[in-house]
Amino acid sequence: MSAGPPEGWQRLHPLSPVVRGGRATIAIAFLLAPIAFGRDTFSNATPQLVIITVLALGGFVSWLVTRWRIEDDDLRIETGLLRRQSLRFPLAQVQAIDVVRPGLARMFRVAELRLRLAGASGSTARLAYVAEHEVEPLRDELLALARGARLGEELPADEEAAPASEEEILTAVATGPLVAAIILESGWLIAILAGLVVGFVVSPGTVSGVLGGSGFVWLLSMATFLWRRFNQQYRLTVAERADGLHLRGGLVALTAEVIRPGRVQAVRLVEPVLWRPLGWCRLEVDIAGRQKKKGEGEAQRGQLRTLLPVGKRAVAIELVDRLVPDRPRELSPPPRRVFWKSPFRYRALGWGRTETYVVTTSGRLRRATCWVPFEKVQSLRHVQGPVQRRLRLASVHVDTAGRAVHATLRDRDASEASGALAELTNLARAARRRPALT
Amino acid sequence: MGVEPEEWRAPARQLLTLRRLEVAAPALLVVAVLVIAGALSGSGVAYVFAGAAVVVAALLWRFVDRRYGSWGYAEREDDLLVRRGVMFARLSVVPYGRMQFIDVTAGPLERAFGLATVRLHTAAAATDARIPGLEREEAARLRDRLAELGEAQAAGL
Numbered sequence: 001m002s003a004g005p006p007e008g009w010q011r012l013h014p015l016s017p018v019v020r021g022g023r024a025t026i027a028i029a030f031l032l033a034p035i036a037f038g039r040d041t042f043s044n045a046t047p048q049l050v051i052i053t054v055l056a057l058g059g060f061v062s063w064l065v066t067r068w069r070i071e072d073d074d075l076r077i078e079t080g081l082l083r084r085q086s087l088r089f090p091l092a093q094v095q096a097i098d099v100v101r102p103g104l105a106r107m108f109r110v111a112e113l114r115l116r117l118a119g120a121s122g123s124t125a126r127l128a129y130v131a132e133h134e135v136e137p138l139r140d141e142l143l144a145l146a147r148g149a150r151l152g153e154e155l156p157a158d159e160e161a162a163p164a165s166e167e168e169i170l171t172a173v174a175t176g177p178l179v180a181a182i183i184l185e186s187g188w189l190i191a192i193l194a195g196l197v198v199g200f201v202v203s204p205g206t207v208s209g210v211l212g213g214s215g216f217v218w219l220l221s222m223a224t225f226l227w228r229r230f231n232q233q234y235r236l237t238v239a240e241r242a243d244g245l246h247l248r249g250g251l252v253a254l255t256a257e258v259i260r261p262g263r264v265q266a267v268r269l270v271e272p273v274l275w276r277p278l279g280w281c282r283l284e285v286d287i288a289g290r291q292k293k294k295g296e297g298e299a300q301r302g303q304l305r306t307l308l309p310v311g312k313r314a315v316a317i318e319l320v321d322r323l324v325p326d327r328p329r330e331l332s333p334p335p336r337r338v339f340w341k342s343p344f345r346y347r348a349l350g351w352g353r354t355e356t357y358v359v360t361t362s363g364r365l366r367r368a369t370c371w372v373p374f375e376k377v378q379s380l381r382h383v384q385g386p387v388q389r390r391l392r393l394a395s396v397h398v399d400t401a402g403r404a405v406h407a408t409l410r411d412r413d414a415s416e417a418s419g420a421l422a423e424l425t426n427l428a429r430a431a432r433r434r435p436a437l438t
Numbered sequence: 439m440g441v442e443p444e445e446w447r448a449p450a451r452q453l454l455t456l457r458r459l460e461v462a463a464p465a466l467l468v469v470a471v472l473v474i475a476g477a478l479s480g481s482g483v484a485y486v487f488a489g490a491a492v493v494v495a496a497l498l499w500r501f502v503d504r505r506y507g508s509w510g511y512a513e514r515e516d517d518l519l520v521r522r523g524v525m526f527a528r529l530s531v532v533p534y535g536r537m538q539f540i541d542v543t544a545g546p547l548e549r550a551f552g553l554a555t556v557r558l559h560t561a562a563a564a565t566d567a568r569i570p571g572l573e574r575e576e577a578a579r580l581r582d583r584l585a586e587l588g589e590a591q592a593a594g595l
Contacts, residue, residue: 118561288561375593378536378562382529389527401561422441425531429516432535432593 008069013110016129017059022104028052068127073145075115075125089125091146093117095263095287096244096305097139101132101254111135115142118288118401143243143258167239167246170319173309175234177280181310182229184274189222233309240322245285247305259305263287265402266372267323269316273365283308283316285323286402324371328352328359337391338411351409351420356431358398358424360407370407374424374431376400382421384414396421441531443519446510452551453509453571457502460547465495511569516591518558518584520567532567535591536560540581544574556580 018025031048066079075089098114105111110129117125130138183190196219199207236249247257266286275281284306308316321327331350339346344364351360358377361369381397388394394417398407409420468491476484504524512519517533541557548554548570554577558567572580 378560379533379565379567380531381564381566382531384527386525397564399560399562399564403563406564418441421529421531425441425517425533429533432533432591 009067010069011067012063012127013129013131014063015108015110017056017063019102019105019108019110019129021055021059022102024055025104028055070142070145073148075142077125077127087125089115089117091115091142094142094146094260096257096259097142098258099135099139099254099256101250103252105129106252106254113139113142116287139258140243143260146260147243167241170238170240170322171308171311171315172237173233173235173249173311177310178230178233181275181280181282182226184278185272186226187274189226192222193219233306236306236309238307238319245307247307257305259285259287264323264373265376265400266370266405266407267320268371268405269320269369271313271363271367275310276367279313280310281308281313281316282306282310283319284404286400286405288401320371324357324373326354326356327371328354328357331359331361334411335393335413338393341387341391341393342411345410349410351412353424353427355427358407358427360398360409362408362410370405372398372400372405372407374428375434376402377424377428377431380421380424380428382417384417388414394418396424398424441519441529443512443514446512446521449506449509449569449571450553450573450576452553452573454503454506456547456551456553456571457506458499461495461498461502465491465498469495509570513580513583518567520558520569522568528566530565530567532558532560532565533591533593534584534587535593537584537588540584540588542577542581553577556584558584 021028031052061081062079065081065084066077068075068077070076071088073091075091077085077087077089079085079087094115095118096116098112098116100112100114101110102112108129109132111132112126112128113130113135114127115125196207231251231253232249232255234249234251236247239246239248243258244261244263245259247255247259249255264285265288268284268286269281270284271281287305308319329352331352334346334349338349342349345362348361348363348367351358353359356375357371357373359369359371361367377398378401379399381399382394383397384394388411392414393411394414395411396409396417398409400407409417412420469488472484472488472491476482476488501524505522508522508524508527510519510521516535517531519529519531521527521529538559538561541559542554543557544554552574553571554574555568555570556572556577557569559565569580
């Protein structure tokens with residue numbers, strides 16, 4: 001890392017405002033184009049020039065007043081001209097670190113560093129943007145500090161000696177299956193598109209009438225949704241290193257994420273109905289923290305990290321075995337009378353447990369299998385609805401700090417459910433008392 | 439129940455009074471308006487509606503009673519149990535070590551009756567452990583005790 005200003009304060013990359021402007025920057029380039037090509041004179045373009053100057057000045061000032069440094073175990077960021085903000089992020093609470101490089105940032109060879117913390121709001125530290133060649137060493141340094149801060153002491157010698165760059169690639173997704181999988185999972189969407197095309201051939205007037213209105217906007221947002229997913233999951237590679245799970249991928253916007261060991265709240269295996277004949281599934285992990293900040297795209301905000309966007313079940317299970325070392329093998333089926341309450345779910349329901357993990361399966365069309373380690377269980381809930389009471393059934397919910405994965409022992413026999421509640425409570429207590437893994 | 443404690447503690451009786459009042463006051467108002475309307479117009483329809491209002495109020499009164507009876511909490515060695523609900527019977531187990539913070543709130547009506555609501559928060563958004571209608575001293579005692587136990591048993595994420 002370059003030596004910064006005195007006291008270790010560093011500034012972001014000088015091109016940050018340009019990249020941060022994103023679409024605005026592109027718009028400005030368009031505004032300036034007539035002048036550049038000599039079609040317009042400066043006097044004619046005065047309003048545009050004033051706007052551009054103001055924007056540029058604003059961007060420059062915001063860059064000028066923003067600085068950051070690492071203080072002991074914290075990352076400190078100071079920003080703001082009028083409303084000065086000083087943010088302090090304790091590195092010990094870091095759940096994951098992302099390096100994000102949108103298309104524009106790649107053009108200027110800069111990258112954004114994003115630290116996910118476990119807190120409720122404002123829990124993402126963003127350094128946007130840092131020069132490309134500095135970002136990886138900085139990330140590794142932060143990770144090392146986070147690990148050290150967690151241990152509360154200097155790193156043991158042997159751990160430091162282990163080369164951090166040594167990694168084992170676990171999975172990499174192929175492009176063909178990814179496209180097929182996205183299309184299959186959003187089958188309804190494809191059906192609508194196909195319907196529109198057919199409709200256009202048969203009676204162009206009606207269709208263009210529909211498209212002319214809100215239909216067009218709707219279509220565009222659908223296309224964006226599909227594109228984002230493809231863009232994010234393109235060539236997603238998962239590798240295991242000493243400092244955590246490394247995820248890399250992306251087509252235009254590149255992302256590289258590191259999930260620290262022991263920070264996975266839950267693991268979920270999803271099998272959408274149209275994937276099942278092909279034997280495909282998706283594997284996701286949930287980490288703590290709630291991110292719903294403005295300025296973060298749909299694709300980046302989710303704390304649900306996809307490890308394997310699409311893959312054969314065997315590959316996914318292999319990965320699960322790594323993440324969930326002590327996986328419950330046997331699932332107990334629900335009582336037969338559950339068929340009358342949940343006919344579509346009945347065949348998918350089940351749960352199992354070992355000393356360290358609980359697994360639940362559910363889903364009507366889209367089957368989901370969730371693994372939750374007992375040391376991550378926040379609370380347990382036993383719920384019995386009116387229909388369940390008639391059938392002597394009950395459900396037990398396992399709450400974790402992750403947001404997306406809900407493990408539920410759904411529709412168990414009432415006595416089994418209360419037994420399970422007591423059993424899970426005890427196992428979770430035992431897991432809390434065990435010293436943390438890693 | 440596998441985790442059933444030896445004894446449940448219930449919210450204060452004033453909560454029941456408050457809930458009954460919340461049913462009775464609007465019901466009385468509606469009935470009064472309908473009866474006056476009936477007397478003025480001389481038609482029987484208003485009296486029929488007034489009778490219906492009384493029946494609805496009676497049903498609600500019964501429901502409120504049952505719901506009050508369903509509330510309960512118990513402090514165990516390592517966790518707090520909270521149960522509630524008539525139609526959907528819920529029982530939450532919240533380990534002290536997982537508590538992030540505790541809220542004590544009291545609305546204007548609750549305050550008039552000297553009551554407060556204690557709410558527990560964990561890192562999981564789905565946790566809903568809420569105990570309404572505690573007498574103010576009891577709420578303060580519970581809050582302090584939970585905070586103390588939470589600190590003693592705190593576990594990382």
